[in-house]
Amino acid sequence: MGGERKIALDALQKIEEQESYSNLVLERLPGGLGARERAFVCALVYGVLERRITLDFVLSRYLRRPVEKLDAPVRAILRMGVYQLLYMDSVPPSAAVNESVKLARAAGKTSAGSLINGVLRAFLRDGGELVLPGDPKKAASVRYSAPQWLVSSLMETYGEAAAASFLEHSLVPAPLTVRVNTLKTTPQALIARLRDEGVEAAPARGEESALILKDSGSLLGLPSFREGLFHVQDLSSQLCVRALDVRPGMRVLDACAAPGGKSFTAAQYMENRGELIACDIHEHKVELLRQGAGRLGINILTPRQRDAAVPQEGEAAFERILCDVPCSGLGIMRRKPEIKYKDPAKYRELPDLQYKILETSSHYMGRDSILIYSTCTLRREENEQVVDRFLDGHPGFAPCEREVLGGAWSRTLLTGADYSGDGFFIAAIKRTGTKK
């Protein structure tokens, strides 16, 4: 191996400087990397992102100035070095130190070599292990590499044990879960087909048409994917569509639909009969809806560029409406670790937008219509508080109990030992009164 650490450093710099999503940067790594080298780069980049708070805590014990004040490439090299020492058993400690010094040279930071060497060797001399701070909340923040505001918020909302379990399981790589396209195949037939293509697939617990794929490599390389036999979709999103309870022949609105996973699953439950209007505010994302539906053989989906917060004059009623609103995404931080480091002030305007989308969509509900409000986040402000505000101000609507939500009308799903899906919130609302 040679040069992978420089590729990892460049990727980390790009994610930090341009606020790019890690998955997108890693999808576009330079060509020519072998599978092993690519896996190493991805493990290092994801690992450093995921454990940033833990790594910075270790570094802070060996630096005279605050970690944030370091030159960005030097800081990234130090984080990568500590990550290799703490979490990469395949890298001998001496290699982690020497390669970090070499990397500084390759990055044009030769003068930082002695600092990097000194810090990493001092950590090794102290045993090379993580020593947690005494304060329990600080310790949880360092252990799970989650900002303190997030630790406190999760603990206050879900209790200490559930929050700790969620944070711990958010450090485990997410499985690749897909939804079998029931318009074209069955779970058993798809498992056999994938086996022929060299990919191991097994049924996922809890969803009849969900499979977990192992070592699939790029999906674009699989004929079964190109033929539209499945799409990628986490368990929580599949449950969300089940809660919508769409049936063949219905008129359905997906108000925030792109990239389209939930619309696609809904169309499959509808057996490609009825009408499915799938909207998104961004034109380029609407194109994703068109492409996905085409690949999967869905022809009831009408993609539309539309702002879901702006009422549409003369829209006929829908029997089912999905508001899978934009959110802070904390439930999927195991897939995009950079999410957890965002300044929570950036989320301030989300609840009002989410409320507007819900309120506007409710205009299109007829009697007996059902609306699902969902997010992939775990903040009450974006979940319970939005639907409560809506229900409090709209007496013609009521909570709607669903069997798939355990008999309740809303449910929060937390990734944990017994549940491998993303963190997610689902609430069901029905119309009880007539329109004013």
Ligand SMILES: C[S@@+](CC[C@H](N)C(=O)[O-])C[C@H]1O[C@@H](n2cnc3c(N)ncnc32)[C@H](O)[C@@H]1O
């Ligand atoms: C959580 S994602 C939806 C995921 C999608 N339901 C799926 O399963 O693939 C939220 C989407 O809402 C879109 N969006 C954001 N603001 C919107 C608005 N005002 N009106 C409509 N769509 C919006 C975003 O572009 C994004 O694609």
